[in-house]
Amino acid sequence: MKANVDASVSLYRGSHFSRQRDSYRAAIFLFPTFALLLVFFFVPIVLTFYFAFTNMSLTGSASIHTEFVGFDNFSSMFADPNFRTAVWNTIIVLIFSAVIGQQVLGLIIALMMNERNRKFRSLIGTLVIAGWVTPEIVVAFIWFAFLSDQGTANIMLGWLGAKPVSWLYQFPMTSVVVANIWHGTAFSMLVFQSALGDVPKEVTEAAMIDGASGWQRLWRVTLPMIKGSIVTNMVLITLQTLGLFTLIFSLTGGGPGNKTETLPLYMYHQAFANYQLGYGTAISLILLVIGIIASISYIRFLKVQI
Amino acid sequence: MPKRSIRWNRFVAEKVIAYAVLSLIGVLFIVPLLWMIFASFDPAATLSVNVPAKPTLQNFASIVTDKANQRAFANGIFLSLGQSILIVIVAGLAAYPLSRYQLKFKRPFMYIILFTTGLPITAVMVPVYELFLYLHFEDSIIWTMMFLTATALPYAIWIMKNFMDSVPIDLEEASWVDGASVWASLRKIVVPLMLPGTFTVAIFTFSHSWGNFFVPFILIQTPEKLPASVSIYQFFGQYGTVEYGKLAAFSFLYTIPAVLLYILSQRYMSAGFNFSGGTKG
Numbered sequence: 001m002k003a004n005v006d007a008s009v010s011l012y013r014g015s016h017f018s019r020q021r022d023s024y025r026a027a028i029f030l031f032p033t034f035a036l037l038l039v040f041f042f043v044p045i046v047l048t049f050y051f052a053f054t055n056m057s058l059t060g061s062a063s064i065h066t067e068f069v070g071f072d073n074f075s076s077m078f079a080d081p082n083f084r085t086a087v088w089n090t091i092i093v094l095i096f097s098a099v100i101g102q103q104v105l106g107l108i109i110a111l112m113m114n115e116r117n118r119k120f121r122s123l124i125g126t127l128v129i130a131g132w133v134t135p136e137i138v139v140a141f142i143w144f145a146f147l148s149d150q151g152t153a154n155i156m157l158g159w160l161g162a163k164p165v166s167w168l169y170q171f172p173m174t175s176v177v178v179a180n181i182w183h184g185t186a187f188s189m190l191v192f193q194s195a196l197g198d199v200p201k202e203v204t205e206a207a208m209i210d211g212a213s214g215w216q217r218l219w220r221v222t223l224p225m226i227k228g229s230i231v232t233n234m235v236l237i238t239l240q241t242l243g244l245f246t247l248i249f250s251l252t253g254g255g256p257g258n259k260t261e262t263l264p265l266y267m268y269h270q271a272f273a274n275y276q277l278g279y280g281t282a283i284s285l286i287l288l289v290i291g292i293i294a295s296i297s298y299i300r301f302l303k304v305q306i
Numbered sequence: 307m308p309k310r311s312i313r314w315n316r317f318v319a320e321k322v323i324a325y326a327v328l329s330l331i332g333v334l335f336i337v338p339l340l341w342m343i344f345a346s347f348d349p350a351a352t353l354s355v356n357v358p359a360k361p362t363l364q365n366f367a368s369i370v371t372d373k374a375n376q377r378a379f380a381n382g383i384f385l386s387l388g389q390s391i392l393i394v395i396v397a398g399l400a401a402y403p404l405s406r407y408q409l410k411f412k413r414p415f416m417y418i419i420l421f422t423t424g425l426p427i428t429a430v431m432v433p434v435y436e437l438f439l440y441l442h443f444e445d446s447i448i449w450t451m452m453f454l455t456a457t458a459l460p461y462a463i464w465i466m467k468n469f470m471d472s473v474p475i476d477l478e479e480a481s482w483v484d485g486a487s488v489w490a491s492l493r494k495i496v497v498p499l500m501l502p503g504t505f506t507v508a509i510f511t512f513s514h515s516w517g518n519f520f521v522p523f524i525l526i527q528t529p530e531k532l533p534a535s536v537s538i539y540q541f542f543g544q545y546g547t548v549e550y551g552k553l554a555a556f557s558f559l560y561t562i563p564a565v566l567l568y569i570l571s572q573r574y575m576s577a578g579f580n581f582s583g584g585t586k587g
Binding site: 112156 | 320324325327328329331332335336337338339340341342345352353354355395396397399400402403404407408409417420421422423424425426427428429430431432433434435436437452453455456457459460463488516517519520524535538539542550553554557560561564565568
């Protein structure tokens with residue numbers, strides 16, 4: 001289809017307009033895009049690589065005389081136990097809320113929904129999507145109320161005869177992870193639903209006739225067939241969770257102490273609460289490099305047609 | 307016969323378990339939302355979930371009539387709507403040559419676009435803030451809108467190009483043969499057929515921008531300029547004792563546009579994909 005379009009365009013080109021005029025017109029059409037991406041995307045990325053090696057600050061003498069300090073920011077960062085905590089917390093959130101939580105729960109929901117009653121399916125789907133459509137800041141409030149001392153979670157525990165738990169203080173990381181699963185699972189569910197929709201029915205039916213059990217069909221037939229979607233989804237939710245800020249910031253503020261402080265919150269606190277812009281940029285550079293690696297692998301896994 | 311009944315039982319059991327587990331998941335997803343719904347109608351709301359004894363619209367009324375809240379919603383609409391319009395224009399312009407012409411730099415350009423789609427915005431926020439300070443762009447709704455436009459642009463171009471690829475070029479060619487100029491065929495043929503795609507992009511952009519807390523939180527300082535996403539946070543954080551009923555009502559009102567836009571986007575999405583007929587790139 002695509003090849004046909006290109007061929008017919010070039011057939012017409014000779015009579016209607018020339019290749020040179022095409023590139024001239026393309027340049028005009030693409031100019032606003034170039035300008036916006038250059039100023040607000042590529043310049044900041046290049047600036048990250050420069051500012052990360054300066055002592056730039058919002059207050060004090062370094063705010064007037066910004067100096068190049070080499071790897072100072074990085075050596076103090078790696079010596080800072082809070083940085084190590086932030087890296088560790090980021091990894092925990094990534095693994096438990098994104099890769100295991102959203103991905104596995106989304107896959108389970110999609111698999112169980114397959115071949116169920118249509119109305120039931122859309123009812124459950126709507127409830128899961130409600131969590132996804134709710135703006136992140138509202139998700140934080142809802143979960144703050146849900147997990148508060150008199151909140152719904154403790155009321156439900158009371159029904160089971162258990163004592164109330166101070167969730168946000170005793171289990172802050174679990175709270176963040178669960179809230180993020182609630183917010184993000186719908187995305188994975190939708191990805192897997194459409195992937196499962198593309199699996200031809202004949203294949204699973206053939207396996208069923210050959211006597212394969214439900215598990216065997218899942219492991220040997222269904223999962224291998226949606227492998228591509230699993231990998232793409234994993235990279236996408238990893239990137240989303242890597243940048244997660246609003247939910248943690250307004251649910252726990254990174255606390256208590258720094259128990260839920262991930263890299264984005266650590267970056268925010270250093271740059272905007274301690275006014276160490278250079279140091280904050282150095283953390284930003286670490287995030288950026290992880291993001292670049294994940295983004296490149298995303299493109300590699302995703303076999304796109306351009 | 308017995309073998310068959312074992313198989314039949316297993317089949318029923320699998321079905322029953324699936325329905326039970328899915329129902330439980332559904333309940334777990336709705337329960338956290340209940341607090342917001344109940345508290346917003348409860349004049350004496352706390353953090354506990356209670357069915358309001360006397361449900362009123364009092365909380366909503368006090369949110370809607372408050373000048374500061376009106377301004378916050380107006381700022382949010384201005385920011386998100388402005389961004390959506392800019393995105394549609396800029397991405398629409400960019401998509402045309404990328405879809406129709408054979409350009410040498412097309413492939414690397416599309417890869418760069420795809421690459422930037424993936425990067426988390428959080429990672430560039432500190433240098434962007436520094437850039438804004440240097441250019442004196444800080445505390446401006448317009449420049450915040452420009453930055454948001456740039457961040458949403460790669461994704462929008464990608465979708466727009468896919469939609470445009472599915473508008474058959476034959477129709478354009480036919481109008482050229484009839485003597486129409488490139489511009490006229492663009493206006494009369496491509497633009498109308500692109501409407502579903504355009505709405506999809508606009509709705510997507512609006513709802514992402516509407517829900518965005520982090521970017522305006524960093525780039526805008528003056529309380530009068532803040533959109534609803536940020537003023538709701540201040541509402542929550544600034545007062546010692548929060549009026550939970552009002553907070554819930556604000557959250558509810560703030561969530562409604564996101565939900566409506568999602569429903570709308572589903573309609574346009576399916577309309578768009580039906581007409582593309584499965585030839586998306």
